[in-house]
Amino acid sequence: MLHASGVRTGRFTSPHLIDRWDCVTIDQQPAQESAFQQAEDLMMRRNESEAIGASKFELLTATAFELFAREKIEMGVVEVGLGGRLDATNAMQHKAVTVISKIGLDHQSFLGDTIERITREKAGIMRPGVPCVLDRSNSPAVHRVVEDYAREIGTDVVLSSTDSAFLDDLPQKDYEPHQWQNLACAYTAFHLAYTKSESPLHRLAAAVQDMQWPGRLQTLDIRGITGRQEPVLLDGAHNAQSAEVLRRYVDGRLRKEAGKVTWILAASQGKELDDVIKPLIHPGDCVTAVQFGPVDGMPWVQATPPQDILAVAAASGVADGQMHNSGADTSDAMRWATAVAAGGPIVIAGSLYLVSDVLRLLRDAEQVQARYWPNKSTHP
Structure with a gap:
């Protein structure tokens, strides 16, 4: 919305x-590799010469901010890495608006084991005098913590809203409920941050x-693999x-006709596999x-080792003959x-790291096809 404006x-x-540098975009285009590496090299030299001892993510955040400064952006949209309060991105001094979207249990070992502590x-990320947009679909516990802290530091909480002629023009039926909630947050934040007269x-x-x-919820063509x-x-x-x-989407749009769903799953170590995998899988799935x-x-x-994921699948009712361990071979998983x-x-x-591997495989397959069959495409 900012770019379109x-x-x-x-x-x-x-x-x-x-690619590592696509975490930064300027006017919706990924940063150029050479520009990213120049900014990153500068941050690494400064980190060493001043004995800062910055973490990898702190260096990445500093690189992003350096690129923003070089490109003379007017507005930055910055996602926190972990939590917020102690996150490297929270070093920003000039905030126009902060946004707290839908909060769930995640990264409990770092952020706390209750919704209240995580919230x-x-x-x-909130600042005195800087409005904070809160996804109104959050639980009452989340509302209480955010509103209490806002009063403590002296700022306003603005609940996300779809009360807009602009949103009235969009067909809500085309969006999943969480997409509409996210859109409400984005539009409310945009409305507060956009200051031009036009x-x-x-x-x-x-x-x-x-x-x-x-x-x-991305649809892919994997013919090239x-x-x-x-x-x-x-x-x-x-x-x-x-x-x-994801379960609601799959059960409502894919499973309803086919019954059986075939899953390709990976996870980071430290994730609660039961919470992520069991809601997705039905007996009879592969x-x-x-x-x-x-x-x-x-x-x-x-x-996470694949056998740990398969153990959860087995506990969810998936038969041995309907499971497969692809090791570290994502191509094998897609072929199976x-x-x-x-x-x-x-x-x-x-x-999301599995997402990266899949998208990278598809890009490599397209490049091979373009090299040998330049008049064909895997994505018509």
Whole structure:
């Protein structure tokens, strides 16, 4: 919405999707590799010369902010890495608006084991006098913690709202409930942050309708890897909250006709597998587990062994003959799933790092095809 309104905008999200530098975008285009590496080298030299001892994520955040400064952005959209209060991104001094979206249990070992404790960590991004947009669909406990902290520091909480002529023009039936809730947060924050005198409302509907977010209910063509003609669903659901959203989508749109779903699953170590996997799987489903590869720039991220995921699948009623261990071979997982699905629905989920591996494989397959068959495309 900012970009469509003519605001020069930078975005920083983590983890990256395919290449390390795509975590930073300028006007919706991934940062150039050379520019990213120049900024990163500068941050690393400064870290060493001043003996700062910054962590990998702190260096990544500093690199993003350095790129924003070089590109002279007018507005930055910055996603926290973990929590908020102690997150590296919270070093920002000039905030126009803060946003707290739907909160669920995640990263409990770092943020606390209750919704209230996690919410307090998230609320740490708030600043005196800077409005905070709160997703109104959050639980009463989340509302209480956020509103109490807002009073404590002296700022206002603005509940996300779809009360807008702009949103009236969008067909709500085309959006999943969580997508509409996120849109309400985004629009409310945009309304508070956009300060130009010109009204951009006539540009926003097209910008929202054209929006595609990789790895979130994304439909993929995997013919270039497996020869499968039917599309597959790719979603980075990796906690109980996002797994429940994915379950509703799959059960309502894919399982309703096919019955059986074939899953390709991975997970990061430390995740509560029961909370993520059990809501997704039905007895009679097929499951292959895979271990995602090393994450560039994030050596602390480790994959869960596939056998641990399959143990949860077995406990959910999946028969031995309907499970497969793909080890660290994502291509093998996709080929096995294609064979056993026999045209039925395939869903890839459990980790954004698995999303990265899949998207990278598809890109490599396209590049090979373009090299040898330049007049054909795996994505017509």
